[in-house]
Amino acid sequence: MAVFDRYDSYYDRAMEAYCSNKKIDPKDINDEHNKIIAERACVHIGFYLTWIINNNLEGDIHKEHDGENLEKVRKEEMTGVDFFLTCCDGKLWSDDFNDEGLAFTEYYYTSEQFMKDYVDFVLNELYDIPCEFDFVWKDYKKFKVILDKRYKAFCKNEKF
Numbered sequence: 001m002a003v004f005d006r007y008d009s010y011y012d013r014a015m016e017a018y019c020s021n022k023k024i025d026p027k028d029i030n031d032e033h034n035k036i037i038a039e040r041a042c043v044h045i046g047f048y049l050t051w052i053i054n055n056n057l058e059g060d061i062h063k064e065h066d067g068e069n070l071e072k073v074r075k076e077e078m079t080g081v082d083f084f085l086t087c088c089d090g091k092l093w094s095d096d097f098n099d100e101g102l103a104f105t106e107y108y109y110t111s112e113q114f115m116k117d118y119v120d121f122v123l124n125e126l127y128d129i130p131c132e133f134d135f136v137w138k139d140y141k142k143f144k145v146i147l148d149k150r151y152k153a154f155c156k157n158e159k160f
Helices: 010-022 030-043 045-055 058-066 067-074 080-087 099-109 112-124 137-155
Strands: 003-008 091-093
Touching: 003 010, 003 045, 003 099, 003 112, 010 030, 010 080, 045 067, 045 080, 045 091, 045 112, 045 137, 058 067, 067 137, 091 099, 099 112, 112 137
Parallel strands: none
Antiparallel strands: 003 091
């Protein structure tokens, strides 16, 4: 079982940005701060996982154990970030996808292209910096267009 991503890979970066913006010493981080930092560390994963869920590309493990939360994401009652942290333990595994979702993830998410698309979007569309903002449905819907385009290319066996 492969791990594709994990929030703790971005936690330090998100913590530095949060502490700098809020003028908080890292040793003074409390549980509330920690929750915000963890969420900001995985917005990119949350965007991706939301798209996976909305396209029914999630793994059987989630269909069996997290059906209610899958529906919450689809109804925009739960963000992909919250689903990721709650139902995936903060790690994006191969089991989180069905066969088609896994193939797309191996094609796109694990390539440099996903992060390039994400960083370009954050910088040029949101005028923000990765790991320094919260998941917002309006932002996800803008990024979804990019994911839809990449998935369409994947289905046609096109290269980046």
